[in-house]
Amino acid sequence: EVQLVESGGGLVQPGGSLRLSCAASGFTFSVYDMSWVRQAPGKGLEWVSAIRSGGSSTYYADSVKGRFTISRDNAKNTLYLQMNSLKPEDTAVYYCAKGGRGTPTSQGTQVTVSS
Numbered sequence: 001e002v003q004l005v006e007s008g009g010g011l012v013q014p015g016g017s018l019r020l021s022c023a024a025s026g027f028t029f030s031v032y033d034m035s036w037v038r039q040a041p042g043k044g045l046e047w048v049s050a051i052r053s054g055g056s057s058t059y060y061a062d063s064v065k066g067r068f069t070i071s072r073d074n075a076k077n078t079l080y081l082q083m084n085s086l087k088p089e090d091t092a093v094y095y096c097a098k099g100g101r102g103t104p105t106s107q108g109t110q111v112t113v114s115s
């Protein structure tokens with residue numbers, strides 16, 4: 001059974017940083033592209049970032065480019081999202097997903113950017 005468990009969310013002031021983690025199990029993590037998707041209050045799902053299975057290539061939505069960094073540790077079956085220079089509009093539930101533009105199947109982690 002595929003399991004993805006996100007962690008690392010919280011309340012942070014504008015300009016602050018957070019690092020999200022996603023622990024994967026139930027599938028061969030190292031052969032899959034992975035992605036982060038978010039959903040802001042009252043809005044639909046927004047693709048944020050993706051990374052190739054080997055970690056060699058990364059992709060970002062324009063809204064986060066230059067501020068967020070996606071990475072992975074295939075030895076630990078873990079996906080990361082380093083978020084810097086956070087803005088109030090980054091407030092959302094963040095999900096990791098299997099595939100480059102995957103559909104969330106997990107609980108997600110709440111990120112709130114507010115002073």
